[in-house]
Amino acid sequence: MSIPTAPSNRAIGIVMTAQMATQLIYLYAGVGLAGWVSVALMLVLPVAGWRAMKLREVYLLAVSFALLGLVATYRSDAATVMTTGLNRAAYLASFILLMGFLRDAAVTSPSILACGRFITRQPPQRRFVAVFSGSHFFSVMINLGSMSLLGPIIQRGVRGDNQAYADLDPISQVRERRQLSAALRGFSWFLVWAPTAVTQAILPTLIPGIDPLRLIGLGLMITCVMLLVGWLDDTLTWLPLRRRLTAAGSLPAIEHMPAPWPAIGNLAIVSTVLFGLTLIFLQSADVTIVSGAMLAAPIVTISWIYRQQMRTGRSEKGLGEGGFGDRLGHSAFVNLPGFIREAVFIGCAGFIGTLAAALVPADRLAAMLQLGQVPGWQVMFALSVAVLLAGQIGLSPITMAVFLGSVYAEFPVSPIDPTHAALAIAAGTAIASTGAPFASAAAMLARVSGHDTVTLTWRWNGMFTLSAIFVLTLIYAVLSP
Numbered sequence: 001m002s003i004p005t006a007p008s009n010r011a012i013g014i015v016m017t018a019q020m021a022t023q024l025i026y027l028y029a030g031v032g033l034a035g036w037v038s039v040a041l042m043l044v045l046p047v048a049g050w051r052a053m054k055l056r057e058v059y060l061l062a063v064s065f066a067l068l069g070l071v072a073t074y075r076s077d078a079a080t081v082m083t084t085g086l087n088r089a090a091y092l093a094s095f096i097l098l099m100g101f102l103r104d105a106a107v108t109s110p111s112i113l114a115c116g117r118f119i120t121r122q123p124p125q126r127r128f129v130a131v132f133s134g135s136h137f138f139s140v141m142i143n144l145g146s147m148s149l150l151g152p153i154i155q156r157g158v159r160g161d162n163q164a165y166a167d168l169d170p171i172s173q174v175r176e177r178r179q180l181s182a183a184l185r186g187f188s189w190f191l192v193w194a195p196t197a198v199t200q201a202i203l204p205t206l207i208p209g210i211d212p213l214r215l216i217g218l219g220l221m222i223t224c225v226m227l228l229v230g231w232l233d234d235t236l237t238w239l240p241l242r243r244r245l246t247a248a249g250s251l252p253a254i255e256h257m258p259a260p261w262p263a264i265g266n267l268a269i270v271s272t273v274l275f276g277l278t279l280i281f282l283q284s285a286d287v288t289i290v291s292g293a294m295l296a297a298p299i300v301t302i303s304w305i306y307r308q309q310m311r312t313g314r315s316e317k318g319l320g321e322g323g324f325g326d327r328l329g330h331s332a333f334v335n336l337p338g339f340i341r342e343a344v345f346i347g348c349a350g351f352i353g354t355l356a357a358a359l360v361p362a363d364r365l366a367a368m369l370q371l372g373q374v375p376g377w378q379v380m381f382a383l384s385v386a387v388l389l390a391g392q393i394g395l396s397p398i399t400m401a402v403f404l405g406s407v408y409a410e411f412p413v414s415p416i417d418p419t420h421a422a423l424a425i426a427a428g429t430a431i432a433s434t435g436a437p438f439a440s441a442a443a444m445l446a447r448v449s450g451h452d453t454v455t456l457t458w459r460w461n462g463m464f465t466l467s468a469i470f471v472l473t474l475i476y477a478v479l480s481p
Contacts, residue, residue, distance in 0.1 A: 178234060180456065309324045354406055
């Protein structure tokens with residue numbers, strides 16, 4: 001097999017592949033040794049990929065070591081806490097790598113590209129719903145990859161080949177802003193329900209008593225409400241401009257693009273297989289729905305890559321140059337190592353959140369807050385807003401999700417259902433994605449679009465974020481009066 005990759009990347013790819021495999025063996029066969037091997041391989045990752053580490057990862061690793069010292073000093077059960085944190089970190093790192101593997105097949109899919117172009121070229125009246133829905137769907141399939149996929153497609157459709165944002169006419173600037181905002185909003189709300197979202201991988205492992213199917217149902221309901229909220233915000237914000245353009249007779253011509261039904265059909269098949277396998281593993285192996293998605297992801301990925309190779313005639317080359325085996329090797333040893341920062345980041349987030357929560361005296365905190373007397377909707381509101389506020393000072397929403405979920409699980413009493421607590425924390429990560437400049441989604445979109453994160457969040461989506469918080473409060477009042 002001929003794979004143009006550096007030895008260091010090959011080593012990282014081998015470690016990542018082995019970590020994913022051992023984690024799946026641990027989850028599905030219950031082999032304790034496989035779990036410890038997965039933990040050990042996760043610890044090897046930042047060492048093997050030290051050249052790729054940036055300030056964020058170095059900072060998180062330093063915080064992890066500092067918390068290790070504090071836990072060792074102040075907790076009598078330090079070994080148990082550390083083991084829990086390491087196992088959680090390995091689980092989350094494996095999850096993000098498996099989702100990254102799935103993304104590798106998606107980003108090279110002609111169907112994904114065709115659908116991306118279609119949703120960004122809709123008439124103004126349908127464009128927000130199309131981009132929001134498309135971004136949401138792509139996020140389920142490729143997570144943060146939806147930002148790196150849709151961002152360039154949107155900008156190419158608006159700018160052409162070589163035009164800067166500042167050189168665009170005002171109408172084109174508005175068009176780019178509306179579509180990038182819709183894409184970010186669509187991504188953010190997949191976090192409250194999708195089995196392929198990291199929040200859904202975290203919360204059921206933290207809070208006992210969560211009903212995962214009910215959590216998905218409530219999350220989908222809130223997503224539909226937020227689609228309406230986002231559409232109203234977009235429509236009302238730009239209604240005066242539309243009226244002025246209509247009165248002046250300068251409203252841009254409506255674009256017409258036929259729906260790529262074959263591509264839509266292909267993605268429908270992939271989605272059905274992914275979620276079908278997830279449900280099969282959920283029922284047959286007695287695992288969480290996210291663990292089901294973790295095993296379904298590599299099966300779908302390998303099948304999807306093989307299908308793409310068949311269409312180009314390269315599957316016939318087998319393991320030869322440019323063949324199916326070569327493509328899989330490229331995914332494992334070239335593309336997957338590109339996720340090392342994300343794997344280290346998410347692993348540290350899980351570890352830090354777990355150890356930080358262990359240092360909080362949950363019983364005394366619950367007594368101080370008098371949780372038994374606080375209305376349930378206020379607790380849900382506080383959980384969501386805490387994630388958003390932490391995002392303003394550079395704390396990762398994922399770290400806060402782990403921290404809050406771990407602390408909540410230790411409360412001796414709580415006025416809300418565990419599923420509602422998980423929903424509120426997940427919703428907090430969603431509003432942080434559009435309202436916190438340090439959120440991963442905003443950072444990814446800023447990287448590919450050239451707009452800074454403050455512009456993408458506070459300036460362009462600030463009013464939507466505030467509106468979403470208000471609507472969430474009403475929903476919380478209904479769910480947990």
